[in-house]
Structure formats: C-alpha cells, structure tokens
Amino acid sequence: MNNESRVLCARKIGEALRHPGVPFAIRGARKIDANGVLDSAWLVSDGSAVTAVGTEPHMLDDALQEAGVSADHVLDAQGAVMTPGYVDIHAHGAWGSSFDDGPDGIAMARAGHMVHGTTRQVLSLITNPLDVLCRNLRTVRTVMKARPDVLGSHLEGPFLSPLHKGAHDPACLLDPTPDVVERLLDAADGTLRQITLAPELPHGLSAIRQFAEAGVVPAVGHCDADYAMAVRAFNAGARLLTHMFNAMKGLGHRDPGPIPAAVEDRRVNLEMINDGFHVHNPMVRMGWNFAPHRTVFVTDAMAATDCPDGRYKLGGLDVAVHDGHARLVSNGAIAGSTLLLEHAVARAVLELGVAPELAVEAATLTPARALRLDMPNRVTGRPIGLLAEGYAADVLLLDPDSWRVCHVWCQGVRIR
CATH class of the missing domain: 3.20.20.140 (Metal-dependent hydrolases)
Structure with a gap:
C-alpha cells in the first residue's frame, strides 16, 4: 500500500468510527478467546455490543431477530478463526x-x-x-x-x-x-x-x-x-x-x-x-x-x-x-x-x-x-477483551492457517 492509499484508508477509518455500527452476525466460525475454543460458533451484535454467542443453530434465528440483523449482514465465516479485537x-x-x-x-x-x-x-x-x-x-x-x-x-x-x-x-x-x-x-x-x-x-x-x-x-x-x-x-x-x-x-x-x-x-x-x-x-x-x-x-x-x-x-x-x-x-x-x-x-x-x-x-x-477495561468503565463504556454477551463488538476473523487478520469490526463498525 503506497502512502496515498494509506492516507485515504486512515481518513475512511476515522470517518467510519464517527458513526454507529450496523447490526451484524457471523456464523460458521471457530471462536477463540480467553474462555476457550468453540467450533461452529456464531455471534450476533446490535451494532455496538455483542448480544448473543452460541453454537446451537436453532437459537441463531431468534438472536438475529432480537438484534435486528438483516439477512445481508450475516457473514458465513466458513471456518475462519473468530477472536476479540x-x-x-x-x-x-x-x-x-x-x-x-x-x-x-x-x-x-x-x-x-x-x-x-x-x-x-x-x-x-x-x-x-x-x-x-x-x-x-x-x-x-x-x-x-x-x-x-x-x-x-x-x-x-x-x-x-x-x-x-x-x-x-x-x-x-x-x-x-x-x-x-x-x-x-x-x-x-x-x-x-x-x-x-x-x-x-x-x-x-x-x-x-x-x-x-x-x-x-x-x-x-x-x-x-x-x-x-x-x-x-x-x-x-x-x-x-x-x-x-x-x-x-x-x-x-x-x-x-x-x-x-x-x-x-x-x-x-x-x-x-x-x-x-x-x-x-x-x-x-x-x-x-x-x-x-x-x-x-x-x-x-x-x-x-x-x-x-x-x-x-x-x-x-x-x-x-x-x-x-x-x-x-x-x-x-x-x-x-x-x-x-x-x-x-x-x-x-x-x-x-x-x-x-x-x-x-x-x-x-x-x-x-x-487497565481495568474488562468491566463496564468510563473509557470504553462496555467491557472489552472477550466475545461474550454485553462486551463491545470488537471482532476479528482470521485465516485459520496463517492467523492473518481478514476482517475487523470495532465497536460494531465494520473496518475491513
């Protein structure tokens, strides 16, 4: 990426972070955080926080409806690793x-x-x-x-x-x-x-x-x-x-x-x-x-x-x-x-x-x-550091072989 592209990318990210996120969901991921590893996992966000996480397919539809996630904002991870930001x-x-x-x-x-x-x-x-x-x-x-x-x-x-x-x-x-x-x-x-x-x-x-x-x-x-x-x-x-x-x-x-x-x-x-x-x-x-x-x-x-x-x-x-x-x-x-x-x-x-x-x-x-940010606080509002209900929707999808970051959400805002 040349310097001109970097400047444009920086501007786009700064602008995106000024607006609220859109409700989204990820399914078919390998969830990894400090609580352990879950295969065939899904996560739902209301565009700001994580509202539900699970592995049972029949529970996903209810979670999507409750968070107001539209069908075009559900991403199939196809086995990618999903971690907190x-x-x-x-x-x-x-x-x-x-x-x-x-x-x-x-x-x-x-x-x-x-x-x-x-x-x-x-x-x-x-x-x-x-x-x-x-x-x-x-x-x-x-x-x-x-x-x-x-x-x-x-x-x-x-x-x-x-x-x-x-x-x-x-x-x-x-x-x-x-x-x-x-x-x-x-x-x-x-x-x-x-x-x-x-x-x-x-x-x-x-x-x-x-x-x-x-x-x-x-x-x-x-x-x-x-x-x-x-x-x-x-x-x-x-x-x-x-x-x-x-x-x-x-x-x-x-x-x-x-x-x-x-x-x-x-x-x-x-x-x-x-x-x-x-x-x-x-x-x-x-x-x-x-x-x-x-x-x-x-x-x-x-x-x-x-x-x-x-x-x-x-x-x-x-x-x-x-x-x-x-x-x-x-x-x-x-x-x-x-x-x-x-x-x-x-x-x-x-x-x-x-x-x-x-x-x-x-x-x-x-x-x-x-830094005492794993609980509700005045800096981030919601806790950060886990993929769990009530935590900020900071989410990554990684290539399972290289562990290269492929997709990024920050506080529910899609960055890449």
Whole structure:
C-alpha cells in the first residue's frame, strides 16, 4: 500500500468510527478467546455490543431477530478463526507516523494497526521536554472524543533511569517530583492510562502512589531497580512491568532484579514484545511460563511499523530500520519495534506452540484487565477483551492457517 492509499484508508477509518455500527452476525466460525475454543460458533451484535454467542443453530434465528440483523449482514465465516479485537497498551506508531505527531499522525498510525486487528490502542508517547509531553497529552485527550479506538495515553518517560534509557533522549529525563507529576495529570485530565517509570529515582515511589491515586496504572520499567525496590514499587501501587527483559536488570542468581518480583506478585501484569528479536524465543517461552494469564503482548511499535526499511524518527532521535529491526543511528540502541499484535499472536501459536486461547488472551483480555477495561468503565463504556454477551463488538476473523487478520469490526463498525 503506497502512502496515498494509506492516507485515504486512515481518513475512511476515522470517518467510519464517527458513526454507529450496523447490526451484524457471523456464523460458521471457530471462536477463540480467553474462555476457550468453540467450533461452529456464531455471534450476533446490535451494532455496538455483542448480544448473543452460541453454537446451537436453532437459537441463531431468534438472536438475529432480537438484534435486528438483516439477512445481508450475516457473514458465513466458513471456518475462519473468530477472536476479540486485539488491544495494544504499548505502541508508538505505524505507517510512517508516531502518536506524538498530532491528530493526523495519530489517525495514520492507528489505521496501520487497525487494519491488522488492533481495534483498541493506548497511545505511547516518547520522552520529550515537559511542555511537549503536556501538549501531546492534551492532543490525545482531544482525539479520544471522536475515536472510540483510542483508549488514552501511556507516558514512557520522562521518569527513566539514565542507565536503562534505551532510545529515550537523556537530556529530557526527569525526577518525578510531585509538581511535575501534577502538571502531567492536569494535561491528561483523566486520559492517562499508564506510565512507565524507574522506582529507584529519588521521588519514584511517591510518584507511583501519586499516579495510582489519580487512577493511572504505574509500570516499572527502564529502571535499575533491584528485587527489593521492585517489591516496594508494586506495594506502592505499580501494577505493570514494562516490556519484560528489556531495559531493566536481568535475571541474576544473586541479584534477581525486578522480574521475579513481578512474577511473584499476582497483582502485576507483565508486558512482552514477542517478535523474536527483543526477546529470543527460549526467553519468550520461559517468560511466558512465568505468568501465562498475566502476560500482555505489546508491540512497542514505532513509525516504521508495516513500512519498508529506511530512516525514521523516534521523538527527536534518528532511527535506522534494517531487516525490520529499528536502532538509533547515534549508538545502535534498539529503538522500539516494527511488530504488530497480529504477528505476535500468530508466532505464539504457530512458532512457539502456545495454546491458541492463551495467545489470544495475551492480546485481548489480559491487556484489558491490566487497565481495568474488562468491566463496564468510563473509557470504553462496555467491557472489552472477550466475545461474550454485553462486551463491545470488537471482532476479528482470521485465516485459520496463517492467523492473518481478514476482517475487523470495532465497536460494531465494520473496518475491513
């Protein structure tokens, strides 16, 4: 798809999401979600929510009539895999644009993920000067009013350890003093979903408490925290571990670091970038076995996602992408990924042998639960993450052999 086609696609998706969906139904699918696998399944939606799911053919007609589904809006899946829409809580961009690039950049990057099945996304904002971060938070807040697919923002920085800063500008790193935290909270005005920070910073633990009290989910990451500090962070209110294994102390037999602290605390969910590059397959398998129902597939995707190799930007830093791997031009540090959740789920099932319902859970219900969106809430209204009655009609149909996304609905709106 060339850039002109992408711009047109982004506009069409943005326009479609401004209108309510049409009642629809899917039959003859292999339903897979965190509740398990159902063959010969059907699903009915009133154009906003899932109103009925089942396998008994004689019950489908009544469900269609009750939801007002016309015959020309019943799709025969012919054995395709049907899953909930994917939920990415940590990504920076796609299709040549970043979520820091204003409304047009957000629309373009969201389209790049939406067409591959990510129906809901938290927009991760890279470390920048404080004024720029506040402006970007306000932009996300405004965009959310017209886009149900945008869940809010994630600040990855500026409260990071200089020792594990990754692809973040060291000149912009700060200590999370109460006044700085308050400025960010005011700018977001209730739309900041999560923040990654290093708890060992002088005001790290107090910031975790401050963010948690404001309804934000703090995440431990880009840190030099040891095991004891990580335990303190989780007891202070942190509930996520940002991209496990990356930008933190590793697993040492006498210096265990933050990973075991997260694994042992059942309140904590653990992000993982399942691309085989950020975390090699043996470590993916080991990490998965640590906490299969608490592992969240994330992409950490940057602007080059679903684009050719070449030169790109991550914040104000230059990035070179070669063989799909993004690194800073200045020092070769890994600079996000070009991963899509579509590919993360597919490789979990097809390459790593993860049970399909567990792989789907890691990209749907677990991220929704991590941000408390698996129940009625003020962000999405209806819960997300399952194909079940009362949940938002975020639905995907996948090729059963390749697990490639073929059809997408977001809140009942047909996207492709």
